[in-house]
Amino acid sequence: MIEWTSVVLGGMTLVGGCGWVVNHHKYKQEVKHLEAENRQMYMDLAKEYVEEFRRNIGEPLQEEVGELRKEVKELKDAVEGINDCPYRAECPVRDRMRKQQECSA
16 A cells, blocks of 8 residues: 555656646746846837937927027128128127127137
């Protein structure tokens, strides 16, 4: 009787051990799958953040910089045009610019 009990107990232990190995393998695969999902979710959130930043901050800022460049170019052209003006000796704009340069220096 003792021999059959030992065999049955050994068989149950073997089946339980095999079940543990299978469950452990499944658990490892689930963990890997969840890690992959988390990485993908992180990448999606990062992509959304970049798109949101570009739409709300980047594009308006680029437009503003473009407008400022245009205004600076127009101002530069106007200042360079002072030398061609027949009234350059009495030009109030030129006098104001000289005063500003003296104050800032």
